[in-house]
Amino acid sequence: MTSTKLTLTRKKPExxxxxxxxxxxxxxxxxxxxxxxxxxxxxLKKAIALGDFKGTDGNTLVFYPQVSExxxxxxxxxxxxxxxxxxxxxxxxxxxxCRCCGGTIxxxxxxxxxxxxxxxxxxxxxxNEEEIVECLVEGILLGDYRFLKYKKPDEKEPPFQAIxxxxxxxxxxxxxxxxxxxxxxxxxxxxxxxxxxxxxxxxGWTPTSFAEYAQTLAKKHEMHCTVLDKTDMKELKMGGILGxxxxxxxxxxxVILEYRASxxxxxxxxxxxxxxxxxxxxxxxxxxxxxEMKYDMCGGAAVLSMMGVVGTEKPxxxxxxxxxxxxxxxxxxxxxxxDIVRHYxxxxxxxxxxxAEGRLILADALAYGIEKYQPACVVDLATLTGAVILGLGxxxxxxxxxxxxxxxRLLAAGERVGEPLWQLPLDKEYSKQIExxxxxxxxxxxxPAGTITAAAYLQKFVGDTPWAHxxxxxTAWNFTKKSYVPKGPSGTGVRTLVELVRSWKxx
Ligand code: BES
Ligand code: MN
Ligand code: ZN
Numbered sequence: 001m002t003s004t005k006l007t008l009t010r011k012k013p014e015x016x017x018x019x020x021x022x023x024x025x026x027x028x029x030x031x032x033x034x035x036x037x038x039x040x041x042x043x044l045k046k047a048i049a050l051g052d053f054k055g056t057d058g059n060t061l062v063f064y065p066q067v068s069e070x071x072x073x074x075x076x077x078x079x080x081x082x083x084x085x086x087x088x089x090x091x092x093x094x095x096x097x098c099r100c101c102g103g104t105i106x107x108x109x110x111x112x113x114x115x116x117x118x119x120x121x122x123x124x125x126x127x128n129e130e131e132i133v134e135c136l137v138e139g140i141l142l143g144d145y146r147f148l149k150y151k152k153p154d155e156k157e158p159p160f161q162a163i164x165x166x167x168x169x170x171x172x173x174x175x176x177x178x179x180x181x182x183x184x185x186x187x188x189x190x191x192x193x194x195x196x197x198x199x200x201x202x203x204g205w206t207p208t209s210f211a212e213y214a215q216t217l218a219k220k221h222e223m224h225c226t227v228l229d230k231t232d233m234k235e236l237k238m239g240g241i242l243g244x245x246x247x248x249x250x251x252x253x254x255v256i257l258e259y260r261a262s263x264x265x266x267x268x269x270x271x272x273x274x275x276x277x278x279x280x281x282x283x284x285x286x287x288x289x290x291x292e293m294k295y296d297m298c299g300g301a302a303v304l305s306m307m308g309v310v311g312t313e314k315p316x317x318x319x320x321x322x323x324x325x326x327x328x329x330x331x332x333x334x335x336x337x338x339d340i341v342r343h344y345x346x347x348x349x350x351x352x353x354x355x356a357e358g359r360l361i362l363a364d365a366l367a368y369g370i371e372k373y374q375p376a377c378v379v380d381l382a383t384l385t386g387a388v389i390l391g392l393g394x395x396x397x398x399x400x401x402x403x404x405x406x407x408x409r410l411l412a413a414g415e416r417v418g419e420p421l422w423q424l425p426l427d428k429e430y431s432k433q434i435e436x437x438x439x440x441x442x443x444x445x446x447x448p449a450g451t452i453t454a455a456a457y458l459q460k461f462v463g464d465t466p467w468a469h470x471x472x473x474x475t476a477w478n479f480t481k482k483s484y485v486p487k488g489p490s491g492t493g494v495r496t497l498v499e500l501v502r503s504w505k506x507x
Contacts, residue, residue: 002141002189005165006181008173009118013039014073016167018116020109021065021075024101024136026083026124027055039120040065040078047080057084057097058104058483062112075118079108086125094126095135096418102139103483106163110144115164129170130180137184140166142491143484145192147199186309187417187498191491193305194298198477198489202277202294207253207325210274210300214257214323217304221259221311228254236368239341240360243351245326247281247334252326254365255300258373259310259319266507267318269375270497271365273358273382274300274325281328281354282336295489296358298476299381300325302493309498317504322369324361328354340439344368347460350439358384359443359457366461376507377406377466379500380458381493382473387450389474396422397475397492400455401468405507410468413499418482419492421470424452431456466507470496 013021023040025033033055035044043063047053053061059082065073081104083097101122109117124132146160153159170177197205197213211227218225230251233242238254245252255274275296279285285293300323310319335341339351341360345367349360362380370378388398397414399421401407407423414421433445433453441460445453455469472492479490 002144002162002192004141004144004163006137006185007165007167008170008177008181009167010173011167011169013118013120013169016118017074018076018118018165019114020077020079020112020116021073021118021120022079022081022105023120024081024083024122025055026097026122027085029086031085034123040073043078044080053080053082055082055084057082057100060104060108062108077112077114079105081105081108083122083124093415094124095131095416098124098127098132098135099139099142099418100483102136103143103485106140106143107483109163110160113158113161115161117163117166119166119168121168121170130176133168133170133177134180134184137181138188139484141185141188142191143486145195145486147196147488186312187495190305190309190498191494193308194301194491194494195489197301197305198295198298200294202327205297206250206276207274208251210255210304210323210325211253214255214304217307217311218257223307223311224258224260226256228256236344237342238344238364238368240343240349240364241324241326243335243339243341244281244328244357244360247331248327248329249331250276250327254368255304255323255325257304257307257321259307261314261316261318265316265318266376267320267373268501268504269369269373269378270303270306270319270321271362271369271378271380272300272303272321272323273297273362273384274323275328275358275361276325277327277329278355278357279329281330281357282334283354284330285355292477295477296383297325298383298472298489299493302381302472302491302497306494306497310501313502315501315504317501319501320369320373320375322365324365326361328357343461345371345461347441348439350436350442352442352444356443356454358382359454362458363461366458370462370465375465377403378462379406379410379468379470379497381470383476384471385451385454385473388471391424391451392422392474394474394478395480396420398451398471399423399468400426400452400471402426402459402462403466403468406466406468409500410470410496413503414496417495417499419475419496421496426452426455426459431459
């Protein structure tokens with residue numbers, strides 16, 4: 001949990017005597033900044049005239065206000081932050097520029113060791129005050145994130161301290177603005193929690209950790225949690241997750257968390273790959289960079305942490321989250337190439353490569369979840385293929401599915417929250433690549449179109465249920481460099497799902 005306290009105030013900025021008074025400015029189409037109505041009009045004019053501040057995206061200026069008889073600006077420091085130019089192209093949308101501005105504020109606060117902030121809101125073309133507040137708060141809290149649990153503090157440097165308090169200067173302290181703050185805070189909190197899970201190493205975050213956290217959420221928000229263990233999986237004949245777990249000393253878990261809005265409401269099913277470490281199994285991965293495979297649980301982390309928002313905000317739609325979780329190891333009884341597993345529901349699969357394990361655990365979760373919860377739609381998130389990095393790099397999540405309406409909703413949600421997605425085709429021809437001579441299907445489709453054949457595998461388990469698959473292998477960490485995404489896991493997917501649920505309309 002962040003301990004950052006956020007309050008709305010109608011106090012004059014001049015009266016603030018804390019560490020950092022922050023004023024943000026947007027450039028208009030001619031790259032001009034609106035200077036009037038700013039509490040620091042004179043300073044701003046001077047900074048612009050000298051060319052020290054332009055208001056471009058990420059541009060900052062720190063200075064120290066002089067207190068005189070006439071003018072009492074009592075803050076210790078002043079910070080100007082640029083929001084960049086009003087633009088119509090979607091990727092640098094106004095909302096995203098506000099989040100980036102928030103991230104920049106967090107960076108500066110950390111650098112200056114500033115704990116108490118006062119925020120003067122910018123005017124941003126196309127956004128109302130509520131949207132501006134929401135996105136700024138989101139950006140600040142997502143940017144003010146560090147994972148220092150395992151590191152001894154540097155003796156020469158004062159330790160990192162999260163921002164303690166932000167007073168936000170707004171035109172009112174009404175319900176709408178308070179809700180905007182809460183929305184920003186909730187979304188950021190969930191993103192931070194997903195990053196915490198991902199930052200934990202394979203020996204720090206296990207399938208059991210997923211189960212325990214789901215139980216904590218269930219208790220806190222009166223949701224229903226079920227954890228299927230190995231015995232349950234055997235009874236249910238979940239041969240995929242059991243197969244992947246065979247070579248491991250760590251027990252597998254299928255973690256299910258249900259939020260129920262009402263009997264009549266539709267159900268959204270969310271499935272997240274919770275592979276707590278992927279060695280590749282017998283088809284062992286190369287040693288170089290293998291440590292990054294502790295992030296192979298980022299889909300599960302996103303799905304489970306967004307349930308915290310669902311529990312708090314209590315939307316009018318039912319949401320069920322399922323996280324199939326295990327690690328992928330190469331112990332003596334591990335799955336071998338050539339083995340055949342039988343998934344939940346009966347489909348058999350020939351194992352060509354034990355490193356294509358994500359689809360094996362997701363298949364059981366999808367088939368089981370769809371049968372049990374009869375959802376209106378399913379979305380799964382997984383760090384599924386290296387191929388998506390070749391195709392889309394680290395800037396967009398790969399998106400595939402069998403229902404264009406659902407895909408369009410996700411594309412729109414991702415764009416709005418700064419987690420862009422890109423749709424890939426899923427024509428039936430691709431399924432030919434996963435036909436097997438000895439089983440119903442096989443678990444790899446060769447080198448061509450690796451991301452698509454992985455999705456084609458999952459498609460076998462969703463039937464006619466509207467379904468979308470997000471391949472976050474390129475975006476879950478090493479995501480596009482942004483001020484509000486510190487190095488390491490990004491928490492991607494969390495805010496897309498939150499947005500999908502918040503803007504839910506009957507399917
Ligand atoms: N977890 C990996 C995918 C991955 C690779 C994520 C690199 C992030 C970075 C997945 O389990 C995997 O190993 N996929 C294989 C599939 C192949 C064997 C068909 C891959 O992409 O190489
Ligand atoms: Mn793998
Ligand atoms: Zn994997």
